[in-house]
Amino acid sequence: MTDCITMIKYQGLGNDYLVLDPNKNRVQLQGKKIALMCQRGFGLGADGVLYGPVDINGKMGVHIYNSDGSEAAISGNGVCIFAKYLLDHEYVKEKKFEIKTLSGSIEVECLNSRATEFRVNMGKASFLSREIPVTGEVREVINEDFTFNNKDYKATCLTIGNPHCIIFMDEVSEKAARELGPYVENADEFPERMNLQICRKIDTGNLDIEIWERGSGYTKASGTGSCAAAMAAYKLGLTENRININQPGGMIQIDIHEDGTIYMTGSVGYVADMSVAESFFS
Ligand SMILES: N[C@H](CCC[C@H](N)C(=O)O)C(=O)O
Numbered sequence: 001m002t003d004c005i006t007m008i009k010y011q012g013l014g015n016d017y018l019v020l021d022p023n024k025n026r027v028q029l030q031g032k033k034i035a036l037m038c039q040r041g042f043g044l045g046a047d048g049v050l051y052g053p054v055d056i057n058g059k060m061g062v063h064i065y066n067s068d069g070s071e072a073a074i075s076g077n078g079v080c081i082f083a084k085y086l087l088d089h090e091y092v093k094e095k096k097f098e099i100k101t102l103s104g105s106i107e108v109e110c111l112n113s114r115a116t117e118f119r120v121n122m123g124k125a126s127f128l129s130r131e132i133p134v135t136g137e138v139r140e141v142i143n144e145d146f147t148f149n150n151k152d153y154k155a156t157c158l159t160i161g162n163p164h165c166i167i168f169m170d171e172v173s174e175k176a177a178r179e180l181g182p183y184v185e186n187a188d189e190f191p192e193r194m195n196l197q198i199c200r201k202i203d204t205g206n207l208d209i210e211i212w213e214r215g216s217g218y219t220k221a222s223g224t225g226s227c228a229a230a231m232a233a234y235k236l237g238l239t240e241n242r243i244n245i246n247q248p249g250g251m252i253q254i255d256i257h258e259d260g261t262i263y264m265t266g267s268v269g270y271v272a273d274m275s276v277a278e279s280f281f282s
Pocket residue numbers: 015066071072073074075076077078162163195213214215216221222223224225
C-alpha cells in the first residue's frame with residue numbers, strides 16, 4: 001500500500017481546519033489542491049489548512065491557508081488549533097510558547113490539561129488605511145461611508161495582521177452576512193480583499209457577530225474577526241475592554257489591555273485523523 005498521507009482535523013467553535021504536517025508526510029502543497037481538499041463535496045471539508053510545523057525565520061511556525069487556497073498571515077482559531085496540534089504531538093511540552101506566522105510571533109498559553117482552551121496574544125490593531133490596506137488618502141478608517149452592492153453603509157476597518165471590515169447593523173444574521181460578504185470581500189477599496197464582520201451591540205460587554213471570511217466565505221467563528229469586532233466597538237466607545245463576542249459557533253472572549261494589546265480566549269476540539277488519497281497531491 002502506498003504511503004498514505006494523514007491530515008488531522010480540528011475545529012475552533014466550528015471554524016474547522018486540516019493540519020498537514022510536512023514532517024509526517026512528504027507532500028508538496030499547491031493552492032488549487034488546498035481548495036480541493038477543503039471542499040465539502042469532493043474533498044475533506046474545511047475552512048482552511050494549517051501547514052506545519054515549518055521553520056519561519058528560525059522559529060517553529062505555520063502557514064495558514066483559506067479554503068480557496070489563498071494564504072492568510074494570521075488566523076486566531078488557526079493558531080489555537082495549531083497550538084493544540086503541537087501539544088498533542090509533543091512538539092512542545094510547555095504551557096506557554098510562541099508560534100511564528102507570516103504576521104509575526106504569536107504567544108499562546110494553554111489554559112487546561114486537555115489542551116482545549118487557549119489564550120492568545122494577538123498583538124495590536126491598526127485602523128490606518130495604508131496598513132489595512134484601504135485605498136484613498138492615509139487616514140484612520142472609522143465609521144466611514146462605503147457603498148456595497150449599491151447600498152450605503154458606515155464601516156470601520158482595521159488590521160489584526162489580516163484586514164477586517166466591521167459594520168454595525170440592527171439585523172445580524174447568516175442571511176445578511178452571506179448577502180453582503182462577497183461584495184465587501186472583493187470591493188475595489190480593499191486591494192488585498194477583506195474579512196467582514198457584521199455586528200450588533202447587546203450591551204457594553206457583549207457583541208453578536210456574523211462572519212464572511214476573505215478566502216473562506218461564511219464561517220461559524222473567527223478569532224481575528226472577534227478581535228476586530230471588539231477593537232472597533234471599543235474604539236467607537238460602545239464597550240468596556242473585556243468583550244464577549246457571540247457568534248454562531250460559540251463565544252470568544254476578548255481582553256483589550258491599556259497599551260492596546262488584544263488577547264483572545266478560544267476553545268478548540270480534535271475531530272479526526274484522516275488518511276488522504278494521494279490524488280489530492282499528485
Ligand atoms: N480568512 C482570514 C484568515 C482566517 C481568519 C479566521 N478563521 C480566524 O480564526 O481568525 C484571512 O484571509 O485573513
